[in-house]
Amino acid sequence: MSDTKVIDQERNGKSTWKFLADELKPKGKPFTWFNIISVPVITAGIVIIVLRFIHGLGYVSNIDQEVPWGLWKGFNVVTGVAFAGGAYVLTFIVYILNVQKFKSIVRVTVLNGFLAYVFYAGALVLDLGRPLKIINPIIGNSFGANSVLFLIAWHFLLYMIAQLIEFSPAIAEWLGAKRARKVLSSMTLAAVIMGITLSTLHQSGLGALFLMAKEKIHPLWYNEFIPILFLVSSVFAGLSMVIFEGSISKKVFADKISEKNKTGHKGIIHTFSQICAFAMFIYFFMHIIVFIHGKNWTYLNSRMGLWYLVEMIGFVLVPMVLFFISYRKVNITLAKVAAIVTMVGIVINRLNVSIIAFRWDAEVPYYPTWMEVVVTFTIIFVEVWVFRWVVNRMPVYNESPAWAKEHKH
Amino acid sequence: MGVDRRNFLKALGLTGVALGTGKQLGAAPAESVEDDEFYGILYDSTWCAGCQGCEIACAEANGLPEVPLEDVPEVGKIRKTDEHRRTVINAYETSQGEFFMKTQCMQCAQPACAAACLTKAMYKTKDGSVIWRENKCMGCRYCMISCPFDMPKFEYHSTNPKIEKCDMCFERVKEGKVPACVEACPAEALTFGNRRELIAEARRRIAEFPGMYHDVIYGEHEAGGTGWLYLSAVPFDELGLNTKLQKKSYPELTKGFLYSVPSVFVLAPALLLGIHSATKDKPAKEDDNE
Numbered sequence: 001m002s003d004t005k006v007i008d009q010e011r012n013g014k015s016t017w018k019f020l021a022d023e024l025k026p027k028g029k030p031f032t033w034f035n036i037i038s039v040p041v042i043t044a045g046i047v048i049i050v051l052r053f054i055h056g057l058g059y060v061s062n063i064d065q066e067v068p069w070g071l072w073k074g075f076n077v078v079t080g081v082a083f084a085g086g087a088y089v090l091t092f093i094v095y096i097l098n099v100q101k102f103k104s105i106v107r108v109t110v111l112n113g114f115l116a117y118v119f120y121a122g123a124l125v126l127d128l129g130r131p132l133k134i135i136n137p138i139i140g141n142s143f144g145a146n147s148v149l150f151l152i153a154w155h156f157l158l159y160m161i162a163q164l165i166e167f168s169p170a171i172a173e174w175l176g177a178k179r180a181r182k183v184l185s186s187m188t189l190a191a192v193i194m195g196i197t198l199s200t201l202h203q204s205g206l207g208a209l210f211l212m213a214k215e216k217i218h219p220l221w222y223n224e225f226i227p228i229l230f231l232v233s234s235v236f237a238g239l240s241m242v243i244f245e246g247s248i249s250k251k252v253f254a255d256k257i258s259e260k261n262k263t264g265h266k267g268i269i270h271t272f273s274q275i276c277a278f279a280m281f282i283y284f285f286m287h288i289i290v291f292i293h294g295k296n297w298t299y300l301n302s303r304m305g306l307w308y309l310v311e312m313i314g315f316v317l318v319p320m321v322l323f324f325i326s327y328r329k330v331n332i333t334l335a336k337v338a339a340i341v342t343m344v345g346i347v348i349n350r351l352n353v354s355i356i357a358f359r360w361d362a363e364v365p366y367y368p369t370w371m372e373v374v375v376t377f378t379i380i381f382v383e384v385w386v387f388r389w390v391v392n393r394m395p396v397y398n399e400s401p402a403w404a405k406e407h408k409h
Numbered sequence: 410m411g412v413d414r415r416n417f418l419k420a421l422g423l424t425g426v427a428l429g430t431g432k433q434l435g436a437a438p439a440e441s442v443e444d445d446e447f448y449g450i451l452y453d454s455t456w457c458a459g460c461q462g463c464e465i466a467c468a469e470a471n472g473l474p475e476v477p478l479e480d481v482p483e484v485g486k487i488r489k490t491d492e493h494r495r496t497v498i499n500a501y502e503t504s505q506g507e508f509f510m511k512t513q514c515m516q517c518a519q520p521a522c523a524a525a526c527l528t529k530a531m532y533k534t535k536d537g538s539v540i541w542r543e544n545k546c547m548g549c550r551y552c553m554i555s556c557p558f559d560m561p562k563f564e565y566h567s568t569n570p571k572i573e574k575c576d577m578c579f580e581r582v583k584e585g586k587v588p589a590c591v592e593a594c595p596a597e598a599l600t601f602g603n604r605r606e607l608i609a610e611a612r613r614r615i616a617e618f619p620g621m622y623h624d625v626i627y628g629e630h631e632a633g634g635t636g637w638l639y640l641s642a643v644p645f646d647e648l649g650l651n652t653k654l655q656k657k658s659y660p661e662l663t664k665g666f667l668y669s670v671p672s673v674f675v676l677a678p679a680l681l682l683g684i685h686s687a688t689k690d691k692p693a694k695e696d697d698n699e
C-alpha cells in the first residue's frame with residue numbers, strides 16, 4: 001500500500017515523459033546470480049542471432065532436409081506455449097467460474113502468458129527462412145486458410161491482443177490513467193472469453209500441426225488424438241508452471257507480496273494440486289486407450305519403447321500420484337516437487353512429438369548445436385528480464401493503487 | 410525376357426499414337442482441364458537405363474548446378490534430392506536383378522505441402538503441377554514436415570532461402586512443351602500426359618506383359634493419388650519407395666480438426682458467457698482478496 005502511494009506522489013510532481021524516463025532506468029541490485037548467468041548468455045545469443053541472419057539458418061543450426069524443425073520450434077514454440085496455458089486456465093477459474101480465491105495471481109499469470117507468447121512468436125520468426133514474408137498470411141494477400149499453421153499464427157496474434165487487454169488495467173494503474181483503466185477493465189470479460197476460446201484451439205492446434213507427419217513420428221507418439229492430448233496436458237503444464245513460478249517469485253519479490261497473499265498462496269497450490277491430479281488422470285487414461293487401440297505393445301521392447309515408458313510412468317503417473325498425495329495430505333512442498341516433475345515431463349513429451357520421435361529413424365538424427373541451445377536460453381532469459389522489469393514497476397504482485405480499487409470489475 | 414522386350418517395343422510402337430497425344434495435350438489451355446483430369450508423368454522403371462539424362466536436363470532447365478560426373482547411381486548408395494537437385498536416379502539390386510528408380514516430388518493430387526502452407530506458396534495448379542511461389546513463401550518449412558515423400562528441400566545456407574522441388578516443369582507445360590526430363594529421356598521411360606490416360610496405359614502394359622510387371626501402379630492410390638505414376642518389375646519397397654503410405658490423402662488427416670474450429674468459435678464463447686452469468690451472483694464463499 002505505502003508503495004503505491006509513493007508512486008502516486010512521485011508521479012504528481014513530474015511530467016509524464018520524465019516519469020517514463022525514470023521508470024525505464026534499471027532498479028534493483030546489478031549483481032544477482034540471475035544477472036551474472038543471463039547477461040553473458042544473452043550477449044552470446046544476440047551474436048548468434050546476427051550470424052543466423054547473415055549466413056542463413058544452416059550456419060547456426062543442425063536442422064536439415066529431413067528434420068526441418070529443431071529446438072527453436074520444438075522447445076520455444078511447442079513446449080513454451082503449453083507452459084503458457086496457465087493463463088487461460090486461471091482466467092477461466094477466476095472470471096468464468098468466479099472463484100475469487102485465485103484473483104491475486106491472475107495478473108502475474110496473464111503477464112507471464114502474454115510475455116511467453118510474445119517471445120515464442122519471436123522464436124518462430126527467428127526460425128523463418130524468409131521472415132519478411134510473414135506479412136503475407138497476416139495482411140491477407142495469401143490466406144492459406146486450410147493450414148493448421150495459419151490457424152495457429154492467427155491465434156497467436158489474436159491471443160496476444162486478448163492477453164494485453166486482460167493485463168492493460170495494470171498498465172493504466174502504473175501510468176495513473178484513471179479513465180483508460182475504467183474502459184480497459186470493462187473489456188476484460190470479453191477478452192477473457194475470446195482468450196479461452198483461442199487457447200483451446202491453438203493448444204490443440206499445436207498438436208494438429210503434426211497430424212500430417214503420420215509415418216514420420218514413431219507410432220508410440222503419433223495418433224490422431226495428439227490435438228486433444230496436447231490440450232489436456234496444457235492444463236496441468238500451465239498450472240505446474242504457475243506453482244513453480246509462484247514459489248520462486250515469493251522469494252524474489254517477497255517485498256511486493258502482501259502477507260495475506262502469501263498465506264493465500266498455499267491454498268491456491270492446494271487446489272491446483274487437485275486440478276492437476278485430475279487432469280493428469282484423464283491424460284494418462286487417454287494415453288492408455290490410445291495405446292491399446294493402436295495395439296502398440298509390439299513397440300515397447302525397443303529403445304523408443306523404453307523411452308515411452310519412462311515418459312508415461314516417470315513423468316505422468318508418478319507426478320500424478322504425487323499431486324494426489326499432496327492434495328490429500330495438504331503437503332505444499334510435495335506439490336512443488338510434483339509440479340517440477342510434471343514440467344520436465346511436458347518438456348519430454350513435447351520434444352518427443354516434435355523432435356525426438358520425429359524421424360527417429362533418420363540416418364543422421366537431429367541434435368541441436370550449442371548455438372541453438374544458447375539462443376533458446378537467450379529467449380527465455382530476455383523474457384524473464386522483461387517480466388522482472390514489469391513486476392518492479394506495475395501493480396502485478398503489489399496491490400493496485402487506492403483509486404483503482406473503488407471501481408472493481 | 411528378351412522376346413518380351415521386343416514384343417513390348419512393338420506394342421509400344423503401336424500405342425505410340427496414343428502416347429503422343431500426351432505430349433500434344435500440353436498445348437491445351439489450362440482452363441479446359443477438369444479437376445481430376447490433370448497432367449502426370451508415367452515412369453516405367455523397367456525401361457529406365459539409369460543414364461541420368463533426366464537429372465542433367467532437369468538441372469539445366471531449372472538453373473541448378475550441373476550434375477557432377479562422378480556422381481552416378483550405384484547399388485547400395487542412396488542419393489537424395491536436395492536444394493541443388495530436384496530429381497535423382499538410384500540403382501537397386503532386387504529379386505529380379507538390378508533396376509533403377511527415379512525420385513522427385515510426386516505432384517500429389519491433394520498435396521500435403523499445399524494444405525500445410527499458410528501462405529499458399531505451395532499450390533496445386535489446374536495443370537497438375539504443384540508449384541512453389543517465391544513471393545509468398547515465408548520459409549516456415551511446415552511443407553517439409555508434412556510431405557509424406559520428404560520432397561520440399563530448403564536452402565539452409567542462404568539468407569533468402571528458397572524451397573526447391575520438382576514442379577513438373579510448370580512453365581514449360583504452360584508453353585505447350587513437355588517437362589524437361591520427359592523430353593530428355595532416351596529410353597522413353599517417361600511419358601507425360603493426362604493422368605487418367607496414363608493410368609489406362611499403365612494398366613494396359615501390366616495386362617499385356619504379365620511377367621514383366623509387378624501388378625501395382627505406384628501413385629495411383631498412394632497418398633490419395635499422385636501425378637507421378639511408377640511401374641516396376643518388383644514390389645516397390647525393393648526400389649526404396651515407401652509402400653506403407655496411407656491411401657487417403659494427407660490433408661484428410663487435419664480435416665477433422667479444421668472442421669471443428671468454426672463450431673468451437675461459436676459454441677465456446679456462448680458456453681463461457683453462460684457459465685459466467687450463472688456463477689456471477691453467487692455469494693463469494695472464498696476469501697476475496699480485494
Ligand code: SF4
Nearest residue numbers: 514515517521522556
Ligand atoms: S510429394 Fe510432397 S512436395 Fe510433392 S506434391 Fe506431394 S506433398 Fe507436395
Ligand code: SF4
Nearest residue numbers: 526546547549550552
Ligand atoms: S516453407 Fe514456404 S512453401 Fe513451405 S509451408 Fe512454409 S510458407 Fe509454405
